[in-house]
Amino acid sequence: MTKVIKTPYYLIDKSKLLRNLERIAYVREHSGAKALLALKCFATWSVFDLMNQYMDGTTSSSLNEVKLGKLKFGGETHAYSVAYADDEIEEVLAHSDKIIFNSISQLQRFADASATHVRGLRLNPQVSSSEFIIADPSRPFSRLGEWDAQKVEQVMDQISGFMIHNNCENSNFELFDSMLGQIEERFGHLLERVEWVSLGGGIHFTGEGYPIDRFCDRLKKFSDRFGVQVYLEPGEAAITMSSSLEVSVLDTLYNGKQLAIVDSSIEAHMLDLLIYRQPAKMEPCDGPHSYMVCGKSCLAGDIFGEFQFDQELKIGDRLSFIDAAGYTMVKKNWFNGVKMPSIAVRQLDGQVELVRQFNFDDFVNSLS
Numbered sequence: 416m417t418k419v420i421k422t423p424y425y426l427i428d429k430s431k432l433l434r435n436l437e438r439i440a441y442v443r444e445h446s447g448a449k450a451l452l453a454l455k456c457f458a459t460w461s462v463f464d465l466m467n468q469y470m471d472g473t474t475s476s477s478l479n480e481v482k483l484g485k486l487k488f489g490g491e492t493h494a495y496s497v498a499y500a501d502d503e504i505e506e507v508l509a510h511s512d513k514i515i516f517n518s519i520s521q522l523q524r525f526a527d528a529s530a531t532h533v534r535g536l537r538l539n540p541q542v543s544s545s546e547f548i549i550a551d552p553s554r555p556f557s558r559l560g561e562w563d564a565q566k567v568e569q570v571m572d573q574i575s576g577f578m579i580h581n582n583c584e585n586s587n588f589e590l591f592d593s594m595l596g597q598i599e600e601r602f603g604h605l606l607e608r609v610e611w612v613s614l615g616g617g618i619h620f621t622g623e624g625y626p627i628d629r630f631c632d633r634l635k636k637f638s639d640r641f642g643v644q645v646y647l648e649p650g651e652a653a654i655t656m657s658s659s660l661e662v663s664v665l666d667t668l669y670n671g672k673q674l675a676i677v678d679s680s681i682e683a684h685m686l687d688l689l690i691y692r693q694p695a696k697m698e699p700c701d702g703p704h705s706y707m708v709c710g711k712s713c714l715a716g717d718i719f720g721e722f723q724f725d726q727e728l729k730i731g732d733r734l735s736f737i738d739a740a741g742y743t744m745v746k747k748n749w750f751n752g753v754k755m756p757s758i759a760v761r762q763l764d765g766q767v768e769l770v771r772q773f774n775f776d777d778f779v780n781s782l783s
C-alpha cells in the first residue's frame with residue numbers, strides 16, 4: 416500500500432504521460448519533425464527521465480529555463496526569449512545549441528556575442544487561432560516576432576532558421592493547415608533560404624481524435640517543399656490529461672448554494688484557469704448533489720467551479736481536479752500563504768512517490 420500523502424498535492428501519472436509521449440514519438444517518426452518540450456508550460460524535472468526518451472530536447476523562454484533544459488533534460492536545447500539582457504547572453508549561449516531572437520534589434524545587439532552560434536529569428540505571420548486576445552501572438556501591435564518580410568530579408572545572412580509560434584490549443588487540423596498555408600504564401604521565399612523552421616507549440620495533436628496522420632503528412636510536405644528540418648515545441652500537448660491536483664474538503668456551507676471549501680486555491684495553484692476565466696475539471700459525474708467548490712484564499716472569486724457529486728460532501732473528503740499539469744506548477748505562488756501543494760509522481764509500476772514538499776521556510780525564502 417502506498418503511504419497516504421497529505422493534500423494538497425499535484426499528482427503526475429507517468430502512464431498517462433506516456434500516452435502523449437508515444438503520440439509525439441509517432442509524429443516524429445512519421446513526419447520527420449523533431450519535438451522539443453516547451454518548459455514554460457511544464458518544468459517538473461523529476462519526470463524528464465521519461466520524457467527525454469520520447470522527445471528531442473527542450474525550448475525555453477528565459478535564462479533559467481534554458482539552463483534547466485540543458486542540465487535536467489539534455490538533448491537539443493533551444494534558447495528563446497522575448498528579450499535578453501546584456502548580462503544573460505553568455506550563459507544563454509553556453510547552455511544552448513540554437514538561439515532564436517525575438518527581434519532584428521536583439522539579433523543585432525548580440526550579433527558579435529553569438530557570431531559562432533546557430534541563430535534564428537521569430538517570425539510573426541499575423542494569423543491567429545486564439546479566441547483569447549491575451550494569448551494571441553498575432554494580436555494588434557504584438558511584440559512577438561518580426562512580420563515584415565522585407566526587413567527580415569536584410570538579416571538572412573545572419574540566421575539559419577525561423578521560429579513561428581501562433582497556435583494556441585488549436586485542436587482543429589483544418590485551421591492549422593490553412594494557417595500554415597498562409598505562412599508559406601507570405602514567407603515562402605525566405606523559408607527556402609533556411610535550414611530549420613520551428614512551428615512552435617499550441618497544436619493539440621495528442622488530443623483524442625486529432626487526425627495525426629494528416630498532420631504528419633502536412634509537416635512532411637512543408638519540410639520537403641522548403642528543404643528544412645521542422646521542429647515542434649509542444650507544451651500542453653506533451654502533458655495534457657496526465658496530472659491532477661489532489662485536495663481535501665475543509666468546510667461546507669450553504670449560502671443559497673451548497674459550497675465546499677478545499678485546502679487549495681485556484682488563484683495560487685491553478686492560476687491559468689483564473690486568467691482565462693475557465694473552471695477546473697473533474698472526472699464527469701452527474702450525481703444529484705451540486706456544489707460550488709471554492710479555494711481557501713480570501714479572494715472572493717477563488718472558485719474552482721460547480722460540480723455534481725454522487726454523495727453529499729463532508730469535511731475530509733478527497734477531491735481531484737484533473738488535467739492539472741500544464742501552466743499550473745510553473746505558475747503556483749504563495750498568495751495568502753496557502754500551503755504549497757507537494758508534487759507526487761505515480762510511477763509506471765503504480766507506486767506513488769512523493770518527490771517534493773514545501774514548508775514554511777520555502778515561503779519565507781520566497782520573500783525577504
Ligand SMILES: *Cc1c(COP(=O)(O)O)cnc(C)c1O
Nearest residue numbers: 453456580616617648649650651
Ligand atoms: C507557449 C509556447 C509554446 C508552448 O505552447 P503550448 O500551447 O503549451 O503548446 C511553444 N513555443 C513558444 C515560442 C511558446 O511561446
